[in-house]
Structure formats: structure tokens, C-alpha cells
Amino acid sequence: MIRKNITNVLLLGIIFLAGFTSCGIINTYKAPEIDSQNMFRGENPTDTTTIADIPWKEYFTDPALQTLIDEGLANNFDMRIAYTRIQQAEAALVVAKSAYYPTIFLAGQVTQNVLSTAKDKNTKILGYNGGATWGLGFAVSWEADLWGKLSSRSRAQYASLIATQAYRNLIQTSLVSNIATTYYTLLALDEQLKITKETVELLKESTATMDAMMKAGLLNRAGVKQSEALLYGTQVSIPSLEIQIRQLENTLSALVGRNPGPIERTAIRNQPVPSRLAYGVPAQMLAKRPDVLQAEMGFRYAFEMKNVAQRSLYPSLTLGSSTAPTTAGYVANTLSQFFRPENIIASIVGGLVQPIFAGNQLKGQYKIATAQQDEALLTFRQTVLNASMEVSNILYTYESSLRKNENRSKQVESLRTAVNDTEQLLKAGEANYTEVLNAEQNLLQAQLGQVSDRLEQLQATVNLYRALGGGKE
Secondary structure (H helix, E strand, O other): OHHHHHHHHHHHHHHHHHHHHHOOOOOOOOOOOOOOOOOOOOOOOOOOOEHHHOOHHHHOOOHHHHHHHHHHHHHOHHHHHHHHHHHHHHHHHHHHHHOOOOEEEEEEEEEEEEEEEOOOOOOOOEEEEEEEEEEEEEEEEEEEOOOOHHHHHHHHHHHHHHHHHHHHHHHHHHHHHHHHHHHHHHHHHHHHHHHHHHHHHHHHHHHHHHHHHHHOOOOOHHHHHHHHHHHHHHHHHHHHHHHHHHHHHHHHHHHOOOOOOOOOOOOHHHOOOOOOOOEOOHHHHHHHOHHHHHHHHHHHHHHHHHHHHHHOOOOEEEEOOOOOOEEEEEEEOOHHHOOOHHHEEEEOOEEEEOOOOOOOHHHHHHHHHHHHHHHHHHHHHHHHHHHHHHHHHHHHHHHHHHOHHHHHHHHHHHHHHHHHHHHHHHHOOOOOHHHHHHHHHHHHHHHHHHHHHHHHHHHHHHHHHHHOOOOOO
16 A cells, blocks of 8 residues: 555656656756857967967976976965865765765664553652663655756756866966966066176276276266266165065965975076967867856856756655654564564655745745856856956067067167277267266166066966966876
8 A cells, every 4th residue: 555655656746747847847058158259359260279288397398497386286275275175076066966865874762661650649659660662773765856956956066066176277277377477587586686786897897987087087076976876776776686586485485385495496598488379269268267167167056056946846756854754674662572573663754745835935045046147157258258358468468578579689789889889988088977877777777678578478478378278287
């Protein structure tokens, strides 16, 4: 009789499932559509070659930089936190998948009955032992996934896992680029410090020459003092550069997870700057960028959780529950009689429950889930828009910076010649001291600018690598 009733309930559930499925209850996830035309501002490349496919160890060839990145990936706290989040998401997925299966647990119970009686009105009520009841068996609770609610919850947790993996990749990509950018900046400051110290020596010689000319009556004191002022001003910039170098060394140390200290490094002139960077097609960027994938998985999670909220409005078919599980086992008054066949007892609880009134809680949860899905979709589209803007800006910056190289080199060479010529003319009495000082000052600024240009180009190569989704093993 019990089996027949359960069969009837299951058949009823299947009929409901077929009916609601035909009405379109079950929604299949589809990735949001994106118009990738002109995503890079007028650039519509067809070449699918992209630097994002290059492993970071091949993209960054400086051995000292490779060592720093390796150390950072192993010790950086953000990376370690990202790994723990993946572990949490994996565990949540296991929990969600376990909802498909019945919950079975061993249940043991001992009941001690204490009864009381009164012999007469003058006698106190006394208790006596009415005996014990022993029980041991299995309890089961299970919910049938009629409308795919449990499946949607599982898919939502899977999307959450993919999102955490994308977050980990985002942290790695950002960490690799931050280490490389900081390293190149440190090399640039080293070079600027070297140029400044060389200029100081040049100014010392120039000041000594002017002082000798003043003593010989060929130059007035004003020229010597202005030359000294330029020398002192240049010397003042040296401690500022040394402070920045020290701070960047500490920053790099923190990025790689070590205590503040010196950083082993090479020179900026040893860092190659490619004349062209392959950036592929927009679809590749969208597929490789961790933040875009993370945003899409956020939308998918919201989509599935909306399905869960929607399907909570429909009937649920259960076998037992947490408060009244289906049970099977033995019950007896004495342990010696415990396992006799006549002491077997079973309690089967099943039901098909349709929510009717829940204080608008279920409808409210569905509205919240719908709004969260809309929010996740907008976040995804905003992430894609920011990604395209970022790539477009970096490409233009890189290409524009490369165009400065030839003219900057000519400027430096011209100023070197100007410094030599004005010094010779000054000694010959055909030029004044201001021309010499201006030429020396302009040469220093041009050389520092040349270093800044190279740093700008190296940073652009790093930023584009990251913006396209590179930086993974």
C-alpha cells in the first residue's frame, strides 16, 4: 500500500514536470552577446596572433626579472588568498552536487519511561521505572529535482568556482605586470641617477673652467656663481632619486613576499623594446581576460540563482524531511530481543508540496534574484567596455611613444655637440657663460627624457600584455 502511494506521488510529479517544462520553466544559459566591431577604436584586426598566448617566462627574458616573478607567484599573499578562495568554491560545489543524493544517517535512540501513581490522599506521588525502549536504524531524507532547482544551484556554484579561478588568474596577471612595471621603473631610476651623477661631474669641470677664466680676467663672477648654482641644483636631485630607488626596492620586496631589502637587477638599456606588438582580435581578448571571464561567471551565477528562486515557487517532491525523515530499523524493550524480525519498524514519509502563501517571501526572493541578474549583466558589459578602452589607450600610447625615439636621439646628439661647441667657444671668448649653462641643462633634461621614453614603452608592453589577458604560465 505504501509503495503504491509513493508511486502515485512520483507519477504526479512527473506529470507536473512535463507540463511546466512545456510552459518554458527550464531556462538554458546563454552567454551575453557582444558587438566586437571597432572595439579597439577603428582597429579591426584579422590577424589572430596575440602576445597573450606567450607564457610570461618567454615574454620577460631578463633573468633577474624572471626570478622576481617566480618568487612573487610563490610567496605573494594575494596569490595565496586566491588559492584559498578556489578551495572554498570547490567545497561549495561538492556541497551543491550532494543535494542530488539522499541524506542517510544512522539513528540510535534510548527512551526511559518513568510513570507515577498515588496510593491514597496522604501518600506522596512516587515515580517508578516503567522500562526502557531501544531503537536503532537508518533515517533518509531526499528531495526530487523536479524543476531543475538543485541543478541550477549546482551550476551556480560551478560558475562561482570558475569565477574564483578567473580571480586567481586576474591576481596572477596583475602580479606579474606589477612586478615587471616596478622592476622597469627601478631600472629607469638607476639610469637617471647614473646620468645625473655623470652630469654633476661635467658641471664640476665646467665650473672649474669658468673659475679659472674668472681668475684670468676672462669671465665675471656672475657666470661662475650661476654655474655653481646649476651644479648644486643637480646634486640636490641625487638624494631624491636615491629615495625613490629605495622605496621601489621595498615595494618590489613586498610584492614578492620578502622583507624590505636590495633587489638584484640589470640595466634598462638591456631591455628590448619590440617595434610591433601583436594584439590579435577582440574575441581573443574577451576569452583570455580574467576580469571579463569573472564578470561573465558572475552573470551566470546570478542567472542560475534566479532560476532557483523561480523554481522555488513550484511544488517540491520529497521523501522525508529534516524534521520527519523516512526511517527503517529495530525497536525493542530489551537488548536481548533487539534484532528479532518482529521488532523491525519502518516509517515512510513522502509528499508533494506546493507553496501557496509564504508572506510574499518567495516572490520577493525572485524579484531580488532578477535584479541581481540585471546588475550582473550590466557589470559584465561595463567590464568589456573598460577592457576595450584600456587596450585602445595602451596601443595608442605605445605607438606614439615609439615615434619619439628617432627625434629624441637626434635631440640628445645635437645637445652633446652644443655643449662641446659652446665650451670651446667660451674658452675662445666667442660665447658667453649662459649659452654653456643652457646647453648643459638641456642635455641633462633630454637624456632624462630619453630614459622616460624607454620606460614608457616598456610599461606599455607590460600593460598591453596584461590587458590582452597574458601573464599565465
